[in-house]
Amino acid sequence: MNPFAIDDLPQIEAERVVLRAMDNSDAAALLEVFSDADALKYWGHGPLADFDAAHAYISSAQRAYQAGSRYQWAITLDGKLLGSCALSALNPQHLSATLSYVLATRCLGQGYAREAVHALVSVAFDALDLNRIEADTDPRHIRSIRLLEALGFQREGLLRQRYRIDGNYQDALMFGMLKEDWQV
Amino acid sequence: MTLPTLFSSRLSLRWLHSNDADVDAVYRIFSNPVSLRYWSHVPFVERQRAVSYIDEIHAGFASGTLFQWGIERNADRALIGTVTLVGIDQINQRCSLGYILDEPYWRQGYAATAVNLALCYAFGELDLHRVEADIDPRNGASRRLLERLGFQREGLQRERYRLYDEWQDDEIYGLLSSDPAARKLLADP
Numbered sequence: 001m002n003p004f005a006i007d008d009l010p011q012i013e014a015e016r017v018v019l020r021a022m023d024n025s026d027a028a029a030l031l032e033v034f035s036d037a038d039a040l041k042y043w044g045h046g047p048l049a050d051f052d053a054a055h056a057y058i059s060s061a062q063r064a065y066q067a068g069s070r071y072q073w074a075i076t077l078d079g080k081l082l083g084s085c086a087l088s089a090l091n092p093q094h095l096s097a098t099l100s101y102v103l104a105t106r107c108l109g110q111g112y113a114r115e116a117v118h119a120l121v122s123v124a125f126d127a128l129d130l131n132r133i134e135a136d137t138d139p140r141h142i143r144s145i146r147l148l149e150a151l152g153f154q155r156e157g158l159l160r161q162r163y164r165i166d167g168n169y170q171d172a173l174m175f176g177m178l179k180e181d182w183q184v
Numbered sequence: 185m186t187l188p189t190l191f192s193s194r195l196s197l198r199w200l201h202s203n204d205a206d207v208d209a210v211y212r213i214f215s216n217p218v219s220l221r222y223w224s225h226v227p228f229v230e231r232q233r234a235v236s237y238i239d240e241i242h243a244g245f246a247s248g249t250l251f252q253w254g255i256e257r258n259a260d261r262a263l264i265g266t267v268t269l270v271g272i273d274q275i276n277q278r279c280s281l282g283y284i285l286d287e288p289y290w291r292q293g294y295a296a297t298a299v300n301l302a303l304c305y306a307f308g309e310l311d312l313h314r315v316e317a318d319i320d321p322r323n324g325a326s327r328r329l330l331e332r333l334g335f336q337r338e339g340l341q342r343e344r345y346r347l348y349d350e351w352q353d354d355e356i357y358g359l360l361s362s363d364p365a366a367r368k369l370l371a372d373p
Binding site for chain 1: 275276277278313314316336338339340341342343344345346351356358360
């Protein structure tokens, strides 16, 4: 039995943004974020094609948290989705997970991502009792690197040419944070 | 469909069968706490676990993500270990490498020979661009093998695994098909 399997994803309230489960009413906003080439420049998959794809994505997120493999939240402001963040590869033996986040380009620069990820990391170490969170970014993704380092993530390696995107090999900058690094 | 057999003068990499001889050998290898000290799981304690392990290896091959060969010594046909390409990812053209050798066969160069065969296959037949390997930093023999093969140390992930009631760090190595060592290997296997 996977201890991370749950029926309902907990809602997480930060100062301005609220993290909550995605539902079908988010499809249009999700499609906007996930068809934004700038927002997805360093994301792990390409844009969503249409509404059907957005609905399928929302369903897959619901199945994933019921299975305990991935918790994915909508980052919302006044109820409206402006991005998403997730803990994936949740591992009950090693007490670890992988962090990811994406925000609509038009919402950047206001600290929403940092606020959301800070709240998420706090839940990961305290409520979920994880020992380690890891994240990897493209080394050119300065905004994301700044966010991770501001929260206390440490650089743990540079994996050469780990991804092939549009025919080009891209490096992966690996970050990790341990519970003992996390001093609120 | 089974794995292709790969040959060198001393060793062959071959398909692991579900027969008694292979189950016995897999159980012998994977129940030895010395060989398993830095492996990703604890030693098997029941022979039946070797049966299900071989089933998992076959299922992984059927799904296209796992190639795990038995290492057979040509001289006496003894099954002395396994070598693994796992997480085969055709989109990103990469996989991870694993290897284990039964303790009596250590320090005779068998691991290097077996890994060389698997690397030639990964960069050649599978046309992969990157092979990565991760080791426990305390595993000096494994590190020396990777460094001799031309792998570059790319990172250290802290407390990544919990096994034997201890946190284990994870040292990451990578070899690209464009690295000089890989090019040399492919030119002169």
